[in-house]
Amino acid sequence: MADYKRWTREQMAQRVARDIPEGAVVNLGIGLPTLVANHLPAEREVMLHSENGIIGMGPAPAEGAEDYDLINAGKQPVTLLPGGCFFHHADSFAMMRGGHLDICVLGAFQVSAGGDLANWHTSAPDAIPAVGGAMDLAIGAKRTLVMMEHCTKAGESKIVPRCSYPLTALGCVSRVYTDLAVIDLGPQGATVVEMCEGLDFAQLEALTAVPLRLA
């Protein structure tokens, strides 16, 4: 078995950033996807949307300049870039549902080979369900991308034939970025686009619960 080198979280974010083109309007989900913003090259103009009513969201403010009337979906203080603007919640979600966002990047518990997404609830007996904007984002953006670890801590594949966790949306994910590979999903099944250094196709197949093919 060849030795392979998993991608770090920052490398995953860097890889997602490569797929975000000049001019795109993008929503980055809470958690891992937030890191993508740090890897968008300065010369590439990308508009960031935040579901609580911002387009043209900028980076975190300097310490001491935080304003708690200007926060992102994760409730962290942010800034507004020149040209950015504010709008109310119904307009913000019309932007998603209406197909005006080019890309959203979300985290996930599981995705299926066909692009079903489960990322809002584990159904654990004591868990309090909370959905936020996940379902609207997943079905709304022109492209929904997922960033997640390839396997659970117990070593189980998070790419599955059928999601066992409650669904967020059906057939919405077009590409998943894991610490091992970049994989396209959809009606044709899972197609491997890229693998981390040193990993071979047979190894990836062994770590993935669905049939794979090479692009």
Next chain:
Amino acid sequence: MIDKICPSAAAALADVADGATVMVGGFGTAGLPNELTDALLAQGARDLTIVNNNAGNGDTGLAALLAAGRVRKIICSFPRQADSHHFDRLYRAGKIELELVPQGNLAERIRAAGAGIGGFFTPTGYGTELAKGKETREIGGRMYVLESPIHADFALIKAERGDRWGNLTYRMTARNFGPVMAMAARITVASVHEVVELGALDPENVVTPGIFVQRVVRIDRAPTRCAGF
């Protein structure tokens, strides 16, 4: 003379009845009208149905209303937060009913009520637990779920500036649910940090027209951690 300015939050909320549905603006802590929820707590109405994106943070504002046992049901998208302990306790004890709604459906159901729409088909939630039992329809090759409007007796919202006709402007992301909640309630109470003369708000930049607002209360700006504002 039309004058929607109320002398106090208590006066603006004196007629909230037991069993009322009350919308509360805010996302996280931005735009939460804490002085209005405090006044509602003092007023004493119970068996309330609350509509808010979250289910209270910490021990103040909306969380205090929950902690006092005044809320029978909450309609929201994201109850679980690091500091939602009062909701968590009530929910686990079966003492509060939760209607969990995807955030965009929540905003649109509120907007629909304000716009006189009897229901709408949305793709959000199709095929998920949150659409269970709801009517679905294929439209143009895509599947949609029928969602109904959410009306309220009162909306409590936080704005920035207002005038005696009820015209409002907001401040940055504190706007969030305010404009749609103002449309959906029979009586909308807006807190503002500044009451201005009629005509002082640029008519091109009024965000909520006064027709959607019944009462305006001036509240001093709470000191914040940010840039002395």
